[in-house]
Amino acid sequence: ETGVTQTPRHLVMGMTNKKSLKCEQHLGHNAMYWYKQSAKKPLELMFVYSLEERVENNSVPSRFSPECPNSSHLFLHLHTLQPEDSALYLCASSHTGRGLTPYEQYFGPGTRLTVT
Amino acid sequence: GESVGLHLPTLSVQEGDNSIINCAYSNSASDYFIWYKQESGKGPQFIIDIRSNMDKRQGQRVTVLLNKTVKHLSLQIAATQPGDSAVYFCAEMEYGNKLVFGAGTILRVKS
Numbered sequence: 400e401t402g403v404t405q406t407p408r409h410l411v412m413g414m415t416n417k418k419s420l421k422c423e424q425h426l427g428h429n430a431m432y433w434y435k436q437s438a439k440k441p442l443e444l445m446f447v448y449s450l451e452e453r454v455e456n457n458s459v460p461s462r463f464s465p466e467c468p469n470s471s472h473l474f475l476h477l478h479t480l481q482p483e484d485s486a487l488y489l490c491a492s493s494h495t496g497r498g499l500t501p502y503e504q505y506f507g508p509g510t511r512l513t514v515t
Numbered sequence: 516g517e518s519v520g521l522h523l524p525t526l527s528v529q530e531g532d533n534s535i536i537n538c539a540y541s542n543s544a545s546d547y548f549i550w551y552k553q554e555s556g557k558g559p560q561f562i563i564d565i566r567s568n569m570d571k572r573q574g575q576r577v578t579v580l581l582n583k584t585v586k587h588l589s590l591q592i593a594a595t596q597p598g599d600s601a602v603y604f605c606a607e608m609e610y611g612n613k614l615v616f617g618a619g620t621i622l623r624v625k626s
Contacts, residue, residue, distance in 0.1 A: 403558070405558075438521065439521060440521070441521070441604075441616045441617060441618045441619070442559070442604065442606075442616040443616075444613060444614065444615075447613065455613060489558050489559070491558075503549055503561050503564050504549075504561075504614060505561060506551075506558035506559045506560070507558050508556070508557055508558045509557075509558050
């Protein structure tokens with residue numbers, strides 16, 4: 400799991416708190432992703448950054464705000480979350496090519512978020 | 516109200532037997548498929564991938580089969596071991612780098 404790291408691994412926050420999740424990849428990839436994994440739904444894509452530009456925002460509420468300062472780091476800023484936002488938040492990274500060349504995504508261990 | 520979680524199918528196999536995990540995908544335009552393994556407390560781990568111009572690909576103890584006619588993907592694990600116990604997800608790539616994941620299958624290996 401040293402390829403993609405995530406901190407913190409566990410987070411408990413109240414609905415009025417502001418917190419940030421951090422992801423770092425050491426694989427030389429140039430695309431990074433945020434996914435949400437909950438008990439009720441399959442793994443859901445939230446955001447995609449390719450070459451540090453956001454290329455996908457999968458209808459995610461504005462209380463989730465991503466930031467990608469460079470190709471190795473990705474943040475997810477959280478504010479005024481709801482209890483239903485409690486889930487495992489996974490970061491992934493991959494190469495990205497021009498056109499539609501697909502590459503496998505490598506995942507971090509996730510941050511287990513509980514909103515009280 | 517009462518929360519309802521996903522009810523994942525479970526495959527129980529005896530150690531040493533072969534396992535076959537199946538997945539139906541939705542988009543006939545998908546051209547890339549991946550199998551992931553997720554152990555408790557960990558993120559999904561890449562196992563094997565296959566592109567739509569192939570119907571079979573083999574790795575170490577694993578084989579992926581793709582049937583585009585019926586939009587079906589399977590993962591075969593040879594000589595299943597206790598360490599193979601996990602949730603297995605198939606994922607299809609519809610365009611660009613956007614992966615769509617299935618709900619997953621729980622594999623339990625009995626010693």
